[in-house]
Amino acid sequence: MPDSSPQTSTPPVKKDEQAFEPVEIPLRDPWLAAFLALLLPGLGHYYQGRLKKAVLYFVTIMTIFCTGVYLAGSSEVGWGRCVYVSFRMGDQRLHFLCQMWVGLPVLPAVLQYLHDSSGHQPLWGSSFMAPPLISAEPRDPQDLAPPFTVHTLNKRLHRYFDLGTVYTMMAGLLNLLVIFDAFAGPVIFESGSTSEEEARRGGDEAAAA
Amino acid sequence: MLGFEWERIWTNDLWFAVPLIVAMSLVYAATRHEDLGAIFRHAVRVARWIVLFLVVLWGLLFLMSWFQ
DSSP states (O other), X not given: OOOOSOEXXXXXXXXOSSOOXXXXXXXXXXXXXXXXXXXXXXXXXXXHTOHHHHHHHHHXXXXXXXXXXXXXXXXXXXXXXXXXXXXXXXXXXXXXXXXXXXXXXGHHXXXXXXXXXXXXXXXXXXXXXXXXXXXSSTTOTTTTSTTOBHHHHHHHHTTHHHHHHHHHHHHHHHHHHHHHHHHHOSXXXXXXXXXXXXXXXXXXXXXXX | OXXXXXXXXXXXXXXXXXXXXXXXXXXXXXTTOSSHHHHHHHHHHHHHHHHHHHHHHHHHXXXXXXXX
């Protein structure tokens, strides 16, 4: 029978490199916490009662994710055009393998992909996170309205398409660290000042003697 | 007139790196500590290292372009 008692990170982690008193961190169910962290940055920590870190993670990661979505879009071409799923011939969007770790915020991209695969127009009547058209022609006469081709997106958004891609990829990769933190607690940090601290303590003891 | 072009500094695309450096430093530091004070102190150190790395990289590229 599996043990349902709440878990704590073992061995005890250090609260601070300057304060060497170990502190127990209640991880509750680490698998559930990791899953919640995968759904939304900070949600796993909120479940564990680590509220400050939950807020820090959520604000930090969602800020750069939303900034990326804003950068790679406009009212003309649609918003969040750098976040989309596409594994078609001629447009293998491998960047999404990094972006997807943000969790639910990239769900619209998955829904748009599934909708697009069945040959329908983009969902919600907008090209938000919708995969672009694929065109073999440099100047496709059909490429005059959203969702546009990748070529047109790059042309109209200039460098902001790539900047948005980098921002959203970083958000996804950083949430990977957050998922591990929710699962196993903070990495035990052996500060470089440990030996200095011990040397200072040794010096104090010698002076006292 | 050869003046320092402030306009080019404020409109430089390198400013887009600042939010990323801040986010990376904070998240990385937060995976090493529980205490917010320790997280912020560690984040400052990490950010310093990232900026130093970028400056060294910029210097190398600048030298390479100089001898091109």
